[in-house]
Amino acid sequence: MKILVLNGSPKGSESVTMQSVKIMDLYSKKNAFQYYDVIKHVDKLDKIEEQEHLKELIKESDGIIWAFPVYHLLVPGHYKRFIEKIYDSSVKECLNGKHSVVFTTSINYYDVVAHKYMKEVLCDLGSLVVDSLSHDMESIFNVSARKELVQCIENLNFALENGISFSNKKIVKKDLSIYKGVKGIEKIHMKGRICIVGDISNSKSLSNMVEEYTSYFDNTDIIDLSNIDNYNYCIGCLRCSRTQKCIHENSDDLRRIIDRIKNNYDIIVFAGEIKDRYLTWRMKTFFDRTFVYNHIPVFKGKQVAYIISGELSKNDNLKNILEIYSQGGRNLIGIVSDELEDMEEISRNIKTLAQLTKRYFDDNYFRSETFYGVSGHKIFRDAVYGNLGTIFKYDYQYYKQNKQFDYIKTIDKIKYCFRRIFFNRKKVEKFMNNNMTSLMVSGHKKVVEEVSKNVEKY
Numbered sequence: 028m029k030i031l032v033l034n035g036s037p038k039g040s041e042s043v044t045m046q047s048v049k050i051m052d053l054y055s056k057k058n059a060f061q062y063y064d065v066i067k068h069v070d071k072l073d074k075i076e077e078q079e080h081l082k083e084l085i086k087e088s089d090g091i092i093w094a095f096p097v098y099h100l101l102v103p104g105h106y107k108r109f110i111e112k113i114y115d116s117s118v119k120e121c122l123n124g125k126h127s128v129v130f131t132t133s134i135n136y137y138d139v140v141a142h143k144y145m146k147e148v149l150c151d152l153g154s155l156v157v158d159s160l161s162h163d164m165e166s167i168f169n170v171s172a173r174k175e176l177v178q179c180i181e182n183l184n185f186a187l188e189n190g191i192s193f194s195n196k197k198i199v200k201k202d203l204s205i206y207k208g209v210k211g212i213e214k215i216h217m218k219g220r221i222c223i224v225g226d227i228s229n230s231k232s233l234s235n236m237v238e239e240y241t242s243y244f245d246n247t248d249i250i251d252l253s254n255i256d257n258y259n260y261c262i263g264c265l266r267c268s269r270t271q272k273c274i275h276e277n278s279d280d281l282r283r284i285i286d287r288i289k290n291n292y293d294i295i296v297f298a299g300e301i302k303d304r305y306l307t308w309r310m311k312t313f314f315d316r317t318f319v320y321n322h323i324p325v326f327k328g329k330q331v332a333y334i335i336s337g338e339l340s341k342n343d344n345l346k347n348i349l350e351i352y353s354q355g356g357r358n359l360i361g362i363v364s365d366e367l368e369d370m371e372e373i374s375r376n377i378k379t380l381a382q383l384t385k386r387y388f389d390d391n392y393f394r395s396e397t398f399y400g401v402s403g404h405k406i407f408r409d410a411v412y413g414n415l416g417t418i419f420k421y422d423y424q425y426y427k428q429n430k431q432f433d434y435i436k437t438i439d440k441i442k443y444c445f446r447r448i449f450f451n452r453k454k455v456e457k458f459m460n461n462n463m464t465s466l467m468v469s470g471h472k473k474v475v476e477e478v479s480k481n482v483e484k485y
């Protein structure tokens with residue numbers, strides 16, 4: 028069988044992901060592997076010759092491995108662009124009915140989201156996803172994980188030989204009407220500094236929504252990523268890990284933009300158009316480039332909102348991503364999109380967003396983190412406390428200084444140890460069995476009692 032590997036690591040063959048793919052290659056005697064380094068070709072893919080070259084490779088292959096490192100919850104920016112170029116060209120026709128496998132390496136931080144995205148994209152393109160395997164970047168050192176690699180490629184062979192695959196539902200896209208916007212808006216006086224950042228002017232509808240939102244306020248700044256000519260992808264070189272400097276710092280403006288947003292604004296409104304199952308590659312690359320701050324939550328302490336053009340209600344995965352991007356010490360004000368049929372309703376939503384922008388900022392309202400923020404923090408915390416913290420020097424300093432290594436304290440460990448011994452005593456256990464509900468809530472009730480004595484104080 029001929030297997031085409033669409034390598035999404037910007038590091039080409041020097042990639043961690045590719046070492047695992049090479050294990051698949053070494054063990055699968057029946058297969059001939061061919062490698063296509065997307066980073067080398069993506070910018071040329073507008074040209075017919077490059078498209079024909081890729082089409083030929085896909086046509087010749089029996090199965091495809093979509094192999095990439097997870098970047099900022101998804102595929103890297105250049106791979107996102109590659110996918111957009113497939114959608115916009117005749118390359119997509121060759122993928123119809125092709126068997127595919129998705130393989131990633133990462134530190135398992137929202138790898139599920141990246142896999143879901145890729146599987147949805149492949150489903151929309153008519154490709155048949157046989158298997159989807161996510162490995163930690165260190166898994167290769169583990170014999171059982173190496174066995175999984177072999178099993179995964181054998182699963183692909185099995186599916187090819189037997190012509191089997193699961194079918195999934197494709198998204199049926201609706202053509203949305205362009206949101207026109209309304210005029211004559213009453214101003215909201217706002218002390219907080221608002222920045223709208225996005226890939227805006229490529230979409231008329233999005234531009235109109237952004238214009239309407241900004242017209243509520245006297246002072247807002249717009250950073251339109253569509254207008255930036257020099258726009259470099261993150262290449263995963265990790266120069267930032269020792270210096271917090273980006274290799275592209277002198278060749279494009281993205282680093283300066285990220286710092287400008289970080290240092291000057293209280294509210295960030297991300298504005299983007301849905302392309303395939305995410306926003307545009309420019310938005311993706313923008314988020315990738317914030318990695319210059321490594322695992323430090325770069326926009327911590329900001330209120331965050333989204334203005335989206337496209338059918339967000341059909342994209343649960345994207346909605347989750349937007350929510351996850353709003354955790355880590357940020358607070359989500361809300362998300363508006365132009366998919367509602369009634370323009371007045373869209374307008375009301377924009378007004379609500381503007382009013383809540385002021386309210387949440389004035390009240391300094393930051394919701395507690397949900398599973399997204401709590402679990403994400405724990406993955407990063409453990410990684411930075413361990414090997415990652417030896418490489419990412421600023422991460423370690425930041426986590427230490429900001430008390431992010433929030434493990435159970437020794438004193439509490441001792442307390443819990445005694446408590447366990449006490450709770451295991453026969454009499455205590457009997458008492459607990461009969462009174463569990465009231466025991467669980469007794470402390471909470473004391474707080475309510477306390478508050479009720481002096482409501483004003485709280």
Ligand SMILES: Cc1cc2nc3c(=O)[nH]c(=O)nc-3n(C[C@H](O)[C@H](O)[C@H](O)COP(=O)(O)O)c2cc1C
Pocket residue numbers: 036037038041042043044045095096097098099100101132133134135136137138163164261263264315316318
């Ligand atoms: C810009 C950037 C963003 C990343 N984002 C994530 C992420 O969201 N989740 C995760 O688990 N790992 C993330 N990683 C870690 C990489 O996925 C991991 O190091 C991967 O194994 C690199 O593979 P490669 O050498 O094949 O490029 C990120 C790394 C970089 C450089």
